[in-house]
Amino acid sequence: MNPEPFSADMVIDAVSAVFMVVGALMSLAAAVGLLRFPDLLSRMHAATKPQVLGLFLLLSAVGLQMRSLWVWPVLVVAWIFQLLTVPVSAHMVGRAGYRTKHLHRERLSSDELEAVVQHAARKRGSTDEEQRGG
Template sequence: MVQDVIVSVLLIGGALMSLAAGIGLTRFPDLLSRMHAATKPQVLGLLLFLLALAVENGSWVLVPILVLCWIFQLLTSPVSAHMVGRAGYRTRHLQRELLTLDELDDIVAKAADEVDGRAAGDDRARTAGTAGSPAGQDDSPTAGPPDRSEA
């Protein structure tokens, strides 16, 4: 009886965390904030589900593999979030006006200019143009990157 209550609380908690991730994915405005929704509640949600499994199962045999599941989730989820975030930032899949502070912008721009000024500049203009306007009206390579004008 007590076990059933604990298991149901844990399962409902885990399901709520999945719900949180889902709501976050639909409501957050850009890729990077959506990655937050996809990592944190998911890790906690999986933990709650695994705990529910352990309590329901009631034996110690299953515990090591459940711990292993969670450790692998802990190890992989930040890495995948980092890779998606890094790629998203570099290809300008973010809404810059939603950032109140960006301490990486100058450094990335400087590094890109050092590597290959002209090619990188054209590339940036193109990706920024397509990301900024889905219709792609100002998709010409001569147009400067719009998000660099204020810097």
């Protein structure tokens, strides 16, 4: 449209191209991480986290390309909903995974939750017996 070499359109196109490529790279990171990390908990990192940035970059690219101010609130709302829901789903899957012991203990350098869980389990076991006795 504009024959000048450094028009605003070109700069916007270049920036959104970079955003899209890096955003796609983040999706690739998620895929590689899913395949290569050893257990469920570390896979959750790869599956959920790079998408926060990846989606941010892709939505920004969409916003830049649409050339319309009114599309930005929708994109911001979409990203905020993602920010609100990603940690919840990651937490629920991670918690269920920890409780059903889908993890490799030998790949943990320390586990401060295990002692707490065992303590709680012992306590519950003893109160159950008390209730049964009484």
